[in-house]
Amino acid sequence: xxxxxxDVPGLGDVEVSIHAEERRIEENISERQFLHxxxxxxxxxxxxxxxxxxRERNGIRLVIFTNTDDGVMLIKTMYRIHAxxxxx
Numbered sequence: 001x002x003x004x005x006x007d008v009p010g011l012g013d014v015e016v017s018i019h020a021e022e023r024r025i026e027e028n029i030s031e032r033q034f035l036h037x038x039x040x041x042x043x044x045x046x047x048x049x050x051x052x053x054x055r056e057r058n059g060i061r062l063v064i065f066t067n068t069d070d071g072v073m074l075i076k077t078m079y080r081i082h083a084x085x086x087x088x
Contacts, residue, residue: 001031004072008038010045011053011064013072020062020075027080029060034078037062056081 001021008014024034037057046054051067059081065074 001034005038008073010041011055011073014038014064014075015072016075017077020077023077023079027060027078029078029080033058033060034062037078038075052076 001016001024003016003021005014005016023029024031037055037060040057041055042057045064046056048054051065053064053066055062055064061079061081062075063077065076068074
């Protein structure tokens with residue numbers, strides 16, 4: 001897997017942290033699935049209050065830091081979004 005991706009739509013240049021890569025493996029997210037979420041967003045990114053945006057697709061969430069020293073965005077972590085079940 002590469003650790004930097006250039007010209008990502010809506011983000012520019014993006015690095016992948018070691019933690020994010022470890023989470024990708026733990027969550028059984030294939031590199032193909034990860035790239036699909038990263039490069040093919042279907043909804044706008046979700047901004048938060050602390051220079052972080054969330055990118056989601058197909059039940060996978062990427063947490064991306066936008067305010068880095070080198071100007072390259074950083075994927076801090078990624079994980080699967082599990083559907084919540086409600087008690088009846």
